[in-house]
Amino acid sequence: MRILTRGSLQRLLKLTVVLGSLWMVLRLGFPEKGWAPTYILRYSWLEYTDADGSPEKIRLNVTHWTFNRHLLGRIPFGVDSILFIYSQFKLSRKYLPFPLSKEEEDFPLAYSMVVHNKVQNFERLLRAIYAPQNIYCVHVDNKSEASVFFAIQAITSCFENVFMVSQAVNVVYAAWPRVQADLNCMADLYNASTKWKYFINLCGQDFPLKTNLEIVRKLRSLKGANSLESETMAGEKKWRVSNVHQIVDGEIKVGIGKAKEPPPFNLPILSGNAYIVVNRGYIRSVLEDNRVLALIEWAKDTYSPDEFLWATIQRIPGVPGSSTILPSGE
Ligand SMILES: *[C@@H]1O[C@H](CO)[C@@H](O)[C@H](O)[C@H]1NC(C)=O
Ligand SMILES: *[C@@H]1O[C@H](CO)[C@@H](O)[C@H](O)[C@H]1NC(C)=O
Numbered sequence: 001m002r003i004l005t006r007g008s009l010q011r012l013l014k015l016t017v018v019l020g021s022l023w024m025v026l027r028l029g030f031p032e033k034g035w036a037p038t039y040i041l042r043y044s045w046l047e048y049t050d051a052d053g054s055p056e057k058i059r060l061n062v063t064h065w066t067f068n069r070h071l072l073g074r075i076p077f078g079v080d081s082i083l084f085i086y087s088q089f090k091l092s093r094k095y096l097p098f099p100l101s102k103e104e105e106d107f108p109l110a111y112s113m114v115v116h117n118k119v120q121n122f123e124r125l126l127r128a129i130y131a132p133q134n135i136y137c138v139h140v141d142n143k144s145e146a147s148v149f150f151a152i153q154a155i156t157s158c159f160e161n162v163f164m165v166s167q168a169v170n171v172v173y174a175a176w177p178r179v180q181a182d183l184n185c186m187a188d189l190y191n192a193s194t195k196w197k198y199f200i201n202l203c204g205q206d207f208p209l210k211t212n213l214e215i216v217r218k219l220r221s222l223k224g225a226n227s228l229e230s231e232t233m234a235g236e237k238k239w240r241v242s243n244v245h246q247i248v249d250g251e252i253k254v255g256i257g258k259a260k261e262p263p264p265f266n267l268p269i270l271s272g273n274a275y276i277v278v279n280r281g282y283i284r285s286v287l288e289d290n291r292v293l294a295l296i297e298w299a300k301d302t303y304s305p306d307e308f309l310w311a312t313i314q315r316i317p318g319v320p321g322s323s324t325i326l327p328s329g330e
């Protein structure tokens with residue numbers, strides 16, 4: 001295992017800057033038509049206090065060195081592994097600069113983080129789960145304060161592997177948009193990288209109890225299975241999926257009374273949790289499997305679809321990592 005000392009990190013950074021400047025000199029010395037700039041230094045300063053007046057401010061001193069990807073591709077013998085992009089923010093907040101072990105490097109994870117306020121909490125959570133081999137999609141509620149959005153965007157802009165969701169929705173408690181937020185991140189994560197092995201979704205109030213290595217070991221021991229609740233739906237919850245529900249003035253209205261059609265393909269609706277740990281193949285099924293796509297359309301006017309959708313998909317035959325033996329009673 002590599003141990004990172006402060007001294008070695010500083011040396012590494014110095015090396016990066018020297019090489020970066022050197023490369024700029026080389027580049028300026030040999031201009032070629034049509035090449036974008038190779039070296040950009042961006043700098044921004046942001047001080048942010050949460051609206052609830054938390055005593056702590058978040059200070060972002062964001063200094064970026066950006067190297068043109070296209071040009072990096074031309075540099076021989078993997079120099080881009082040295083010319084990595086590092087920012088002042090990542091350094092001062094002590095984000096991990098490289099994977100702590102080969103085992104973790106070979107088992108990247110994808111995170112979806114659905115947040116709406118408390119930027120400091122978000123930043124602590126990100127720092128706690130951050131590893132450079134992982135990939136993170138952040139969904140900031142479209143209704144959030146503009147300052148929350150900009151502060152979180154400033155943080156994510158410091159990382160190659162942390163990004164804002166391409167489509168943010170207005171999240172409504174217990175209604176479809178909560179699922180849509182995760183779905184949009186799933187699509188972006190699936191598209192952004194083919195390497196990650198497992199998907200984990202979090203909200204802004206989560207905090208990890210395990211290190212990345214401990215999480216990786218647990219996930220490897222699942223041998224491709226998913227880890228999520230999928231139980232028989234209790235009788236007193238059935239109204240959630242047997243009646244049509246609508247969002248009125250930003251809230252879900254219960255008891256409009258109209259009965260829903262039965263689920264597509266007679267899928268048994270199961271009950272579970274909004275927070276899941278699933279493999280990449282499960283996400284592919286969510287995005288591409290016709291049965292799942294039909295179920296998603298059907299679920300859009302139900303109550304709290306986040307608490308049955310993932311659980312139901314988990315029992316569909318052929319979904320990678322699923323468990324098709326139904327719980328007794330179905
Ligand atoms: C931000 O970081 C840059 C580069 O390290 C430094 O020159 C500048 O003084 C810092 N700004 C503040 C306000 O701390
Ligand atoms: C996001 O918010 C804006 C402004 O309130 C609104 O016009 C837009 O429709 C919202 N987008 C979504 C996807 O809800």
Ligand SMILES: *[C@@H]1O[C@H](CO)[C@@H](O)[C@H](O)[C@H]1NC(C)=O
Binds near residue numbers: 188191
């Ligand atoms: C995937 O990414 C490519 C570019 O990287 C983009 O053109 C395409 O629209 C994306 N697809 C989806 C489903 O997001």
